[in-house]
Amino acid sequence: MRIETDELIIRNFELRDEKDLCEYMLQRVNAEFEAYPDFSCKKAKKEIEYRAQSDEFYAIELKKENKVIGNIYLGNRSFNSRELGYVLNVNYQHKGFGSSASKAVIDYMFNQGVHRIYAECAPQNAPSWKLMEKIGMIREAHFRKNVSFHQDEKGQPIYWDTYVYALLNPYNEI
Template sequence: MSDIITDRLIIRPFVEADAAELFEYISNPRVNCFMDDKVTTLEQAKAKARKRAKDKTCLAVCLKETGALIGELLLHHDGPEQADTFSVGWNFNEKVEGKGYASESTQALFEHLFTQRDARRLYAYVEDNNFKSQKLCEKLGMRKEACFEEFISFVNNPDGTPKYENTFVYAILKKEWQRAGTPKSPTN
């Protein structure tokens, strides 16, 4: 995939040199679904950056002005039986929160998936206590389709038993995206 460029951001594949900035936000995950990604050393972050560099489902979100890595976008293709459907997600450094970067980058990704990858449907899983991601989904025009009660466990309770999370499913169809008036297209 070629880089996606917006007014303030570059969305590109990861490179090993992203390790230090990747370490900054995956060393302390704020959402339980990213706990499996948690690292405690820069060496572990380097290994994660190398792995992400080979992974086409994980894209680095960088500031256009400085090149600094500020987060990542995740996209998973649902396979040949649903070639036009993608699961999407995001994870950002809390230091850049509230500046619109998550919104800007996900809008650009959605536009790319709908226009360049012929996506028909995009969906996201969001934990019921992740209010910021819920708000982002709504800003993107996604509708809440379901709530899976005690859907998945990423962490344990203090007694060691799994802590199951309620998870919302948000989705948007290409025709809904187009009808809403797609945001300004990114420059490639």
Template sequence: MKPLMTDRLILRNFEESDYEDVYEFLSQRKEDDFEAYPDITYENGREHLEYRVHNDEFVAIQLKTTGKIIGNVYFGNRDFESKELGYIVNKDYQRQGYATEAIIEVLKAGFQAGVHRVFAECDPRNICSWKLLESLHFSREAFFRQNVYFKKDANGNPIWQDTYVYCLLNKPQNGKKAVNDGETV
């Protein structure tokens, strides 16, 4: 992927040298209710980095000022010129607009490259996540009951969670501008 730039960020492929930062933001999610990495250790964390290094679907979010990697945007390939959007930001850098800034730039690049539809899923209890999607003009398309799990209970049974599904199309929707026309959402 060709690096993308915003006022505060460099969005680029992951590199081997990003390990400490990647481990930091993933290990913060060991006990996360929404998308946990409960089994991550310092040793096996390298597997998560290797997967990102060799996969263009993961975009590193790097601060221009310090070079620190503070998270990633997932922009996964799906059928019919569609992409799945996901994002993780280091908890020490949340609520500062970094996710919004990164997502807008990734969406612009995707739409300019011909992506037709981008969808994202999130837990209905993750209010910050779905409010972020709505602020970017994503439309809520579905509510799935108990369709996914990231953890199991002490007996090994899945702890099922609900999911909202959101979508943004590469065209104006309901009089709202999409990001493909050079404007921000």
């Protein structure tokens, strides 16, 4: 896949993206939401090889810098649906890149015939659900204590709620 906006290129990952991937993934090691505590630059080589072969992870490249500033996740789900996710380098957040990339891939996927695209986030993750609302997604659900990415001091999972947002393909509506 390759999609271009005025400022971005959304494309398959390439092995040359390893340094940029390592940079923004290291920012996620202690992230409050969906942390990657065991990520290291040593693991970046294996991760970039996986992502370069994946049909679910796509690089977000900033044209003017020729730099991968994050990724879009489009998980293949049942019933011709995709799960949308996004991660941006903290130095490029709050500049409209996440919403621009998300809108572009949603439009692309709908033109490919995908029926539904949804995304989930914690209610406390206001930047994420505000992005979803900004791009027109509708909040469909509030699941209570259904995910865990962290453990307490005893090693027990810490659960929190999630919001579910979605869009239906407008080209398929009757």
